[in-house]
Amino acid sequence: xxxxxxxxxxxxxxxxxxxxxxxxxxxRRPRGIDSVGHRCPCGNPDVVTTEPRLPNGxxxxxxxxxxxxxxxxxxxxxEGSGLMKEMQARLGTDEELAADYRAAHERYLEVRAEVGxxxxxxxxxxxxxxxxxxxxxxxxxxxxxxxxxAMGRGVNPLGDEVLDLLGPWWESGPCVERPDAD
Numbered sequence: 001x002x003x004x005x006x007x008x009x010x011x012x013x014x015x016x017x018x019x020x021x022x023x024x025x026x027x028r029r030p031r032g033i034d035s036v037g038h039r040c041p042c043g044n045p046d047v048v049t050t051e052p053r054l055p056n057g058x059x060x061x062x063x064x065x066x067x068x069x070x071x072x073x074x075x076x077x078x079e080g081s082g083l084m085k086e087m088q089a090r091l092g093t094d095e096e097l098a099a100d101y102r103a104a105h106e107r108y109l110e111v112r113a114e115v116g117x118x119x120x121x122x123x124x125x126x127x128x129x130x131x132x133x134x135x136x137x138x139x140x141x142x143x144x145x146x147x148x149x150a151m152g153r154g155v156n157p158l159g160d161e162v163l164d165l166l167g168p169w170w171e172s173g174p175c176v177e178r179p180d181a182d
């Protein structure tokens with residue numbers, strides 16, 4: 001079974017055990033979940049695909065939301081290391097990288113449109129806006145890594161680089177205990 005969600009039109013029912021795990025990971029009740037975007041090798045969700053408007057009406061451009069606190073912590077360390085500035089500088093000098101990053105932005109928008117349509121949501125406030133700084137800035141490595149996890153490697157080159165630098169965050173076991181589904 002693949003962890004990749006190539007078909008963004010499949011089953012979007014959230015298993016209660018997944019929702020409980022996500023709640024434990026975030027320390028709060030998850031909002032606006034469309035589906036599990038990616039599952040960690042430990043078995044827990046580590047990315048959720050989120051609707052473009054939260055239940056309280058707030059526009060939410062972060063379609064792929066990283067939920068694993070271990071991965072998030074490691075990414076925070078990478079952000080603190082100056083990696084975003086380095087990546088941003090490379091976008092200004094590497095035309096192929098910039099084109100691939102822009103294509104990742106377009107793919108992100110396509111999936112968000114699919115999720116919004118499925119949920120019956122029109123969110124003009126975030127039209128053309130993705131998360132993470134795309135298409136020409138690097139603002140949040142968490143979003144870039146989440147897109148690479150959810151859509152698979154080869155979609156977002158900078159997200160793939162983040163995943164390469166993370167290492168196996170799951171090796172020490174699940175970040176939260178997965179409750180039994182009843």
